[in-house]
Amino acid sequence: MLPSPSTAASAPPPRGASGRGSSPGGGRSSWHRRASRPVTLWMVALIVVVLIHQWIPQSRWLMVHMVTLGLITTSIMVWGQHFAEALLKTRLGEESRPRQVVRIWLLTAGLAVTILGMLPSWPWVVVLGALIVSAALVWYAAALGAQVRAALAPRFEFTVRAYVGAACLLPLGAGLGAVMAFSPGEPWQGRLLLAHQLVNVLGFVGVTVTGTLLTLWPTVLRTRIELAAAKRSAGGLLGMLLAVVGATLGALFGSALLGCVFLVAYLGSFLWVAVTLVATARRAARQERRVPLPLFPILSISAGVAWFALTVLGLLVVWWRSADQQLASSLAAADIQEFTVPFVAGFLLQVLFGAMSYLLPVTMRGGPRSTSAALAAMSRFAVPRVVAYNLVLALFVLAGMGTSGGDALFAALTLGTAEVSAFGSLSRVLLSLLAFAVLVSFPVLMVVAIRASVKNRRTDLPMPATTSQSGSAASAPRSAPAAGAAASSSRSAPAARGAGMDRRALTGALLGLGSVLSVTALGSALDRAQGSVPADTGRGGAAGGGAVTATGETTTLAVSMADMRFSPDVLEVPAGNALVIELSNDDPYDVHDLVLADGTTSGRLQPGASTTVEAGVVTHALDGWCSIVGHRAMGMTLQVVAVGAGPSADGASQSAAPSGAEELAAVPLDLQAAPGESYEVRDARLPASAGPEQRLTLTATDVAAEIAPGVLMDAMTFDGTVVGPVLRSELGSRLTVDLVNEASMGHSLDLHAGRISPDEAMRTIPPGERLEYTITTDHAGVWLYHCATMPMSVHLAAGMVGALIVPPAGLAEADREYVLVQSEHYLVPEGAPGSEAAVHEGAHPVSPAKIAAERPDATVFNGHASQYVHAPLEARVGERVRLWVLAAGPSRGISFHVVGGVFDTVFKEGEYLLRPDNENGGGAQALDLAAAQGGFVELVFEEPGTYTAVNHAFADMERGARALISVTA
Structure with a gap:
């Protein structure tokens, strides 16, 4: 990846060139x-x-x-x-x-x-x-x-x-x-992301870095390159390439077994090369030197390679554990993204900066003194920089593991001064700034190195050893043999220098450790001060003012998840005992998880899956819940009771219950703005007839969907859009829908136009499965179809609604026919409790609290609040326009009105309420529909202009239920 052995300095000049300075390029x-x-x-x-x-x-x-x-x-x-x-x-x-x-x-x-x-x-x-x-x-x-x-x-x-x-x-x-x-929806989003990381990180970068280190590593260590050993190890490079291809196929086919077999082969091939690298380091350590080695390249490259090996091993373990899931045996995208930080920040950046800190001084040239000065500058504060950066990375990775082992390592790395449960947002921000400062030090030191190199150029005299501020010393690589052999085998006081180096390295390590511990302590204190983490962590400390001592005993309890309930939902544990929960998802259709208020989580479990949750030492009452959207609101909660513990400070259990006042705050909408540039306006025209026999597929997916200008919702959808595609069938026709679930939780389908037992046709299917749903459309109307999985209000508000239109017998032709489906949407405001559960970056989760309070943020036509304001429907003077309307809910109806128009035809719920030229000369101003009702109206525009179709319940109109109709002469 980032290579250049010392042989570069002695490469022959280009043919036809008279010297280095003769080329026009400099x-x-x-x-x-x-x-x-x-x-x-x-x-x-x-x-x-x-x-x-x-x-x-x-x-x-x-x-x-x-x-x-x-x-x-x-x-x-x-x-x-x-x-x-x-x-x-x-x-x-x-x-x-x-x-x-x-x-x-x-x-x-x-x-x-x-x-x-x-x-x-x-x-x-x-x-x-x-x-x-x-x-x-x-x-x-x-x-x-x-x-x-x-x-x-x-x-x-x-x-x-x-x-x-x-x-x-x-x-x-x-x-x-x-x-x-x-x-693409799951499982393809997860499969593609996994394959993408395998090819790019393990393949392109991993193979390039490993091949480079076979020659760069001895050069950095100033020891000889064992050509025979390097050639033997090179077989591992071919093994890594082939293994990446095989693992990628495993990812794309959703085969955890195939992928893990090739990932094991990849690790084995890498270790085959690593043996040579370790042997080189041991050989270099035994050499006696007059000039110590530049320290930062060695430490940074070593740390990066270690992160690479550990992250590949972690990926192997997680991928293998996913083999019993029903999501087509595939990792979800959220699982794979957990490896981004160790791969990018742990491996890529450290190897990059480590290699460049050696290569840049070498390629600047200018003589031994110049190169040595530049190397010394790049290695300033090497030990504290590397220790602090890697310790911060380790804390972030361990905090995200959610296991007792990870928690224990977290506490060990902080010398027992901090726990994961107290690792709040301010702690994370401050540690991120510390790691960022370490990274920014590299370009700063690069400028310092350039200045040092320029200052010491044109001085080719031998130079005594000089020690950098970090305790490392640099030497002139151009004085080394071409193959990277040691600069000198002189025996002048090497032991004394080594002892001094050890002391300085220890001091630097303590400085790096101390900086991280200090920042962590400060962050934890600030987190507790603002209440973002509990004052009592609940892991072996005091609760409610009464000290609880760990007993050393363990209480193991089995908990089942099914039908929106934990069973049992009250777990009694002797105070001071460690709690282990044997958790099983016995729901035949739906995905569930368990989250405890102290941050412990089980991860999502597919139907039939089970896991063990280590909750740590219980010192006080603790709440738990299912974090799948809407499940907690339906009562899927449990409580851990610490038997024998005193009451907590506020007399209540530790809970992360959201603040109702904050969550019910309105999400601001700019309904005058145009839809985002990436939003594609929905075609509102009625689709053509598909004939007497129709079969189609509806795919359930999770997407970030725009429902108002610049406002994204974590949407559950049919075919990727809030409000699914408009379906059309004819009277007496047979309609078959294949429901395919590529989302991250269970979904189902309810076609209101059918007469069919819901037991089988409307059952919830888990991710990765499909369902055939067949009905005969014997009755005319504008029918709602929607997801029938509990909680239905959440699934409908998240976008899983649509219209099935069955025109009545003998329906006359109209010049224009449009379909408008009204739906309302409820969003968690940014920064409010629950907003951190967003699946897609920048999107708002659906708010069950707002649904229960009937406080929608947006009421829209065909999935977007302003699309037909900026892209109006079209008609001409004298044309008959038929508007099919459905109130999809989940809760609100509509009073449909066209400003400046009068309806001469009204059809509601299977019957005409008004026809043209009726004997009373009557007309209609509004079509009133309750939630799940539908109908159509017809009108003829007599003058050109811009007319507005609205929900005349104006509060809903002002939340987006509005469409313009542009009428031309």
Whole structure:
């Protein structure tokens, strides 16, 4: 990934060149400066985005890809080219440098286009960006392949071939990422994300880094490269490549067994290479040196590789455990995203910065003194930087595990001064700032190193050992043998220097540890002060003013989840005992979980699945609930009772119950604004008849859907839209619907137009299953269809409603026919209790509290509050316009009215209430429909103009139930 052995310095000059300074491009160092400019730009941009990320949509995706594509992939192209020339001894002529720079800027342009498409959710722009990125990497692979073919008996050909193979994987990863931009539902979102990470991180980056370390690692350690051992280890690179392909197929096919077998093979291949790397480190440690090694590259690369191995192992364990789930044996996207932090922050950034801290001083050249000064600058405060950064990462990873083992390690790493249950939002923010400061120190020290290099140039005299402020010393790599052998075997007082180094390293480690502990303590205190974590953590401390001592005993209780209940729902535990819950989901259809108020969670369990929840030592009463949206509101709660403990300070159990006042606050809507640029206005025209026999598929998916300008909802949908597709059937026709559940929880279907026993046809099906639902449409009307899974109000409010239209017999032709389905939606305000449960970044979860209080935020037509205001329905003067209307609910009806129009035809719930030219000369001003009722009205416009169709219950109209009709002459 980020390579350059010392042999680079001794590579032959380009053919036809008279010397390094004769090239018009200014030589190789000039090429490095030009080629690395995009890396610098992405580094600066990343710092800016981190500082303002809370105001940027999809900021997590943006930061991850600025690291992986902006920093990592660009660095691979720069240093991969540099390293290939050094290893193959085929340094290219200066005339090839402009093409290489163009290739790097092409990659930069591809990432910029991808970002341009991803942030506003323009999937086809993302596809274009992926194609540009792929083109740059294919070009890069082809260029390296040509250099391999032109080389004369290269000794390190295996590393460059690994670069070529790894680069060929990235277009596949880019293609998978482009498909994800179209937001496929589960299980495909999880499968694609898993395959995307396997190909890009384990394949492209993992293989490139591992191949690089075979030669870079001895160079950094200034020891000889064991060519025979390196060639033996290179077989592991091929094994890693093949294993990535196999694991990717396992991910795409949803086969945990196939994927895990190949992931084991990947780990084995990596360890085969790692044995050589460890042997190299041991050999270097035994060498006696006059000049100590630059410390930061060694520590940072070592830490990054360790995170890589541990994260791959963690992925293997989680993937294998998912094999008993019903979600098509696939990990969900949320599970895979848990590995983003250790892969990106633990592995990628540390290896990148570690390698660049060695390579940049080497490529700046300027003589031994200049290089040594630059290396010393890059290694300032190496030990505290590495210790603090990795400890912060470890705390974040352990806090997210939700297991007793993770909690114990968390407490151990903080020397018993902090617990996961007290790791609140302010603690996380402060520790994130500490880790960010460590990362920002790299570009700062890079500037310092450049200045030190320039200051000490043109001095080629031997230089005595100089110690950096971190306690590490740098030496001039150009004075080393070409293969990276030790700079000196002199025996002048090595022991004394080693002892001093040990003391300084220990001091640095304590400084890094102390900084993290101090920040953690400060954050915990602030969290408790503002009440974001309980003053009593509930794990072996005092409760309610009475000290409870851990007994050392364990209480194990079995709890079943079914029919929106925990059984039993009261768990009595002797105070001081550890509680272990054997949790099983005995619901045949629905997904459930258990969350305790102290943060312990079981994770989501598919029907028939079970798990063990280690709740820790119980010192006081503790509430628990199912976090699936709406399940808690339906009574799916339990309570842990600490038998023998005193009452808590407020006389109540520890609970994370939301504040009703906050959750009932309105979400502000700008109904004058146009829909977002990525929103596609729904075609309101009545679909054509499908004939007497119709079969179709409705797919249940979870998406982030815009329901008002700039306002996203965590939606449950049929076919990906709030308000499912309009269905049409004819009288007496047979309609078969295949319901496919690709969402993350159980769903069902209720077709109001059918006469059928609900026991089988309307049953809830778990994720990954399908259901056939057949009816005969014997009665005319505008019929509601919806999800019938409890709590129905939540599923309907989340978007799982639609209209089935069966026209009455003998219905006359109309010039225009439109369908308007009214639905209301209830959102958790940003920052209110429950908002943290958002599945999609920037989206509002559905609020059961607002549903119960009947306080909707938006009442809309066809899934969006302003779409037909900015894209009006159309008609002409004299045309007969028929408007089919359905009040889908879940709770509110409609008084449908067209401002400036009079209805001469009204059809409601299967019968005409008014026909044209009736004997009374009557007309209608409104069609009144209760929730789940439907009908149609007809009118003829006599003058051109803009007419407004509204819900004349104006409170609902002012929440978005409005559509314009543009009538032209």
